Amino acid sequence: MQVFKFGGAALKDASNIQNVGQIIQAHQASIRFIVISALGKTTNALEVIINKYVNQDNSYQEAIDNLFQEHIHIIEGLFSVKNQAFILPKILQFQKEIHSFFNLNKEANYTFIYDQIVPYGELLSSSIVSAYLDSIGISNKWIDARDMIATDNNYTEAKVDFTKSEPLIHQFMDASTINITQGFIARNENGYSTTLGREGSDYTAAVISYCINASKMLIWKDVPAVLNADPRLFNDTIAIPELSYREAIEMTFYGAQVIHPKTIKPLQNKNIPLLVKSFIDKNAIGTTIGGSKINEHIEYPPIIVYKTDQVLLSISVKDFSFIAEENLSHIFRIFSTNGLRIHMTHSGAISFSACVENKPERIKSLLKDLAHNYDVKYNESLELLTIRHYTAEKIEALTLNKNILLTHKTRTTIQLLMRSE
Numbered sequence: 001m002q003v004f005k006f007g008g009a010a011l012k013d014a015s016n017i018q019n020v021g022q023i024i025q026a027h028q029a030s031i032r033f034i035v036i037s038a039l040g041k042t043t044n045a046l047e048v049i050i051n052k053y054v055n056q057d058n059s060y061q062e063a064i065d066n067l068f069q070e071h072i073h074i075i076e077g078l079f080s081v082k083n084q085a086f087i088l089p090k091i092l093q094f095q096k097e098i099h100s101f102f103n104l105n106k107e108a109n110y111t112f113i114y115d116q117i118v119p120y121g122e123l124l125s126s127s128i129v130s131a132y133l134d135s136i137g138i139s140n141k142w143i144d145a146r147d148m149i150a151t152d153n154n155y156t157e158a159k160v161d162f163t164k165s166e167p168l169i170h171q172f173m174d175a176s177t178i179n180i181t182q183g184f185i186a187r188n189e190n191g192y193s194t195t196l197g198r199e200g201s202d203y204t205a206a207v208i209s210y211c212i213n214a215s216k217m218l219i220w221k222d223v224p225a226v227l228n229a230d231p232r233l234f235n236d237t238i239a240i241p242e243l244s245y246r247e248a249i250e251m252t253f254y255g256a257q258v259i260h261p262k263t264i265k266p267l268q269n270k271n272i273p274l275l276v277k278s279f280i281d282k283n284a285i286g287t288t289i290g291g292s293k294i295n296e297h298i299e300y301p302p303i304i305v306y307k308t309d310q311v312l313l314s315i316s317v318k319d320f321s322f323i324a325e326e327n328l329s330h331i332f333r334i335f336s337t338n339g340l341r342i343h344m345t346h347s348g349a350i351s352f353s354a355c356v357e358n359k360p361e362r363i364k365s366l367l368k369d370l371a372h373n374y375d376v377k378y379n380e381s382l383e384l385l386t387i388r389h390y391t392a393e394k395i396e397a398l399t400l401n402k403n404i405l406l407t408h409k410t411r412t413t414i415q416l417l418m419r420s421e
């Protein structure tokens with residue numbers, strides 16, 4: 001009983017969807033659930049539409065219709081004219097729902113509006129894939145994930161309620177076929193849509209794997225395996241065939257983008273192995289994460305996470321008193337309520353420094369909150385380099401011509417905050 005997850009890149013056009021169809025056909029007998037995210041860059045396009053709407057730019061209407069036109073174009077490439085008649089009414093219904101939400105909406109809360117609209121990306125893509133599988137003779141059941149995944153009301157970063165979701169998943173799934181559903185989207189107890197955070201479809205697949213006691217979860221990606229560095233930034237990357245849950249959680253914690261950071265915990269809790277495989281090179285062995293077959297003593301190559309556009313905020317107490325536990329917990333709370341994740345910290349006698357990603361709107365609001373009690377200075381355009389299993393040569397090679405502002409070193413991990421000279 002396996003759970004497959006396909007992301008936007010695997011589904012970006014008709015020929016990619018046909019390729020996904022072949023993968024599913026080849027594994028048909030062992031799949032219980034398929035979790036789908038939005039096609040290509042649809043979520044980004046929906047974000048643009050929402051931003052236009054909240055800024056009262058009426059071109060949002062045209063942008064909606066363009067996005068649907070792109071989906072219809074893919075449908076025309078996938079289905080015969082006769083089969084298009086089965087899927088098109090559902091697509092046009094979604095388009096009508098979006099327009100009517102915007103026409104009727106009175107709510108000003110951005111995150112609420114966001115979560116009512118962005119799920120259409122996944123609803124569209126999963127409907128298309130489900131109908132496509134029907135058309136090639138693979139029977140399946142399409143399920144609205146919002147009927148199964150229950151969350152709190154924290155729009156855009158909702159927390160999954162496992163106790164409520166587990167029976168719902170069992171209620172909606174058909175144990176005799178392949179069930180197709182959406183990643184990333186869910187519902188709260190007031191009946192409104194919620195989302196689990198950008199790139200959250202991996203996490204949905206892990207929640208479902210946990211709840212149905214899957215034997216394995218597979219994420220199909222455009223890389224041959226988990227690599228020791230981002231191939232868009234480095235050309236000498238090494239594939240890692242096996243990773244422990246621990247190593248995978250550490251990598252994603254430091255910002256490696258290969259899987260969503262929340263994915264590992266539900267899998268680890270039930271000892272379900274995660275296989276990361278290529279949808280392009282199907283013969284590549286991929287990477288196995290966790291599970292009972294994994295070797296406990298894996299020798300890892302240096303694993304590199306490199307992030308640009310970082311900001312270092314140096315926060316000091318106005319009256320020259322020490323930065324102590326009480327201030328620190330206050331400061332951490334302010335970061336958290338502003339939705340800023342701290343990547344690295346340093347504390348001194350009267351000042352505390354924290355490195356975060358440059359998210360201008362959130363930083364503006366954070367600075368406002370801090371200004372009551374603290375003086376804040378900040379440094380922009382920094383790079384944060386993390387190396388797990390570092391070697392002296394790697395550090396040297398990657399810090400050449402860099403000005404290093406902060407270093408943190410443990411036995412397994414080094415973090416360097418730096419600026420290009």
Ligand code: ASP
Nearest residue numbers: 037043184198199200201
């Ligand atoms: N479509 C959503 C996003 O792009 C969720 C996902 O891809 O996992 O963030």
Ligand code: MG
Nearest residue numbers: 008037038043
């Ligand atoms: Mg996506």
